[in-house]
Amino acid sequence: MSESFQRETRQRRAIRRVLLDSSRPLTPEEVQELGQRHVPGLGLATVYRNVKLLADEGWLAQVELPGSPVRYELAERPHHHHFVCHACDQAFDVHGCPPKVESMAPEGFQVESHDIILYGLCPTCT
């Protein structure tokens, strides 16, 4: 019943470091590759376990963009959505949010959260 205690391991620290240092959301595989610069033997299973743990703790947010593998980014950021560029396939943050998004649901549906994804061309690819 006590919350499980979190140990400070080299691999866990490496994983946090990698995500702190990244300016974009990373896939588990990317986290592993980058993390191995700090901890050479870093296993993919360990990345998955920790990334999931950190997401459950609320430290990371899962970014699931249709058609791409799941990515993770720091959760600290304020509510935002993503813009995906068709050309370079990168994801960008989009701030703000239409006021009545959640009132779109039909009668009887309880909305708890929402995602908005914009697609198009980023300034660089225009």
Next chain:
Amino acid sequence: MSESFQRETRQRRAIRRVLLDSSRPLTPEEVQELGQRHVPGLGLATVYRNVKLLADEGWLAQVELPGSPVRYELAERPHHHHFVCHACDQAFDVHGCPPKVESMAPEGFQVESHDIILYGLCPTCT
């Protein structure tokens, strides 16, 4: 180089029927289950093959909702979005769309399309 000819099989007809009769996007597994009412032995591989074929033809649209398996719906339908129930994991159509969604993009981003996904509880699971 001639386009491969399409045969009218019982399973192919069942798969089309199931998707025509559905008011919501269906996963391949759901298509199989519903299709087996028409063709008992309907195999999942057959569903995958046909659904992919129909999507390539433009008759079906792929609906990729973060966190759920891919779903398919008729391509002809008017602009709409989706609601995903946390409990039963089914996807439902949501009509309408906030007016200024596409103006959320920062300067310099050319928006071409967008997705909105609502999450919560459907009437049955409330």
Next chain:
DNA sequence: ATATGTGCAAACTCTTTGCATGGAG
């Protein structure tokens, strides 16, 4: 000393593919 964390490999899930048989044309 103790129990959590890790690495490895096996298990799982979802999807695709190879092959022999079935059936549309």
Next chain:
DNA sequence: CTCCATGCAAAGAGTTTGCACATAT
């Protein structure tokens, strides 16, 4: 009669889990 389509089972990709050992506390 021809070939395409199907069903089955095996193969792949991505993710999770079981287990024995390592290690943070």
